[in-house]
Amino acid sequence: MPTLSSTHIENRWMVQPNHANSLGSVHGGNVLKWMDEAGAMAAMRFAGESCVTARINRLDFRRPIQVGDTALIEAYVYRAGRTSVSVRLRAYREDLRTGERELTTESYFVYVAVDEDGQPTAVPELEVVSEDDERLREAALEGEPGEEGD
Numbered sequence: 843m844p845t846l847s848s849t850h851i852e853n854r855w856m857v858q859p860n861h862a863n864s865l866g867s868v869h870g871g872n873v874l875k876w877m878d879e880a881g882a883m884a885a886m887r888f889a890g891e892s893c894v895t896a897r898i899n900r901l902d903f904r905r906p907i908q909v910g911d912t913a914l915i916e917a918y919v920y921r922a923g924r925t926s927v928s929v930r931l932r933a934y935r936e937d938l939r940t941g942e943r944e945l946t947t948e949s950y951f952v953y954v955a956v957d958e959d960g961q962p963t964a965v966p967e968l969e970v971v972s973e974d975d976e977r978l979r980e981a982a983l984e985g986e987p988g989e990e991g992d
Contacts, residue, residue: 843966843967843968843969844887844888844890844919844966844968844969845968845969845970845971845972845975846918846919846920846968846969846970846971846975846978846979847918847971847972847974847975847978848887848888849884849885849887849888849917849918849919849929850884850916850917850918851880851883851884851887851915851916851917851918852880852914852915852916852917853876853879853880853883853914853915854912854913854914854915854936855876855912855913855915856910856912856913857907857908857909857910857911857912857913858909859909861909862909865906866908866909867906867907867908867909868906868907868908868909868911868913870901870903873903873907873913873933873946873947874898874901876913876915876933877915877917877931877933877947877949877951878895878898878951879915880915880916880917880931881895881917881929881931881951881953882894882895882953883917884917884918884919884929885919885927885929885953885955887919888919888922888927888965888966888968889927889953889955889965889966890966891955891956891957891963891965892955892956893927893953893954893955893956894953894954894956895951895952895953896926896952896953896954897951897952898949898950898951899949899950899951899952899986899987900949900950900987901947901948901949902947902948902949903946903947904945904946904947904948905935905944905945905946906946907933907935907946908935911935911936912935912936912937912938913933913934913935913936913946914933914934914935914936914943915931915932915933915934916931916932916933916934917929917930917931918930918978918982919968920968920978920979920982920983921968921979921982921983922965922966922967922968923965924964924965925954925955925962925963925964925965926952926953926954926955926965927952927953927954927955927965928950928951928952928982928986929950929951929952929953930950930978930981930982930985930986931947931948931949931950931951932945932947932948933945933946933947933948934946948985950982950985950986950987
């Protein structure tokens with residue numbers, strides 16, 4: 843069975859002018875796209891199947907990410923249903939020189955595992971084996987906006 847830590851994904855993008863709005867910060871749609879991609883990768887790593895986005899539960903933009911910043915997207919699976927996978931997603935501004943991070947965006951996505959015919963298919967149980975896994979799972983459960991899964 844997959845563990846929570848085995849689903850952890852971090853992706854980075856250098857924010858370029860083509861990602862930006864007229865204020866010089868990244869378009870929210872780009873952040874959403876990057877979060878969806880990282881979340882799908884975490885869900886697929888967990889499920890061992892293709893996964894499609896089923897729900898986005900609240901998307902909180904706290905701070906902008908400016909052109910020239912590095913956008914870091916973090917994703918991990920914190921719960922599994924029969925065919926669904928719940929993923930916590932956070933975006934940060936990251937200073938590559940110092941490693942300093944600032945939370946900019948947060949959300950919870952639900953993905954559904956699908957077979958070759960595009961039909962929902964069963965996912966494994968999620969194992970929480972380490973103290974770090976438990977800490978991440980509890981943080982996700984405390985912050986999630988409502989009921990999830992199937």
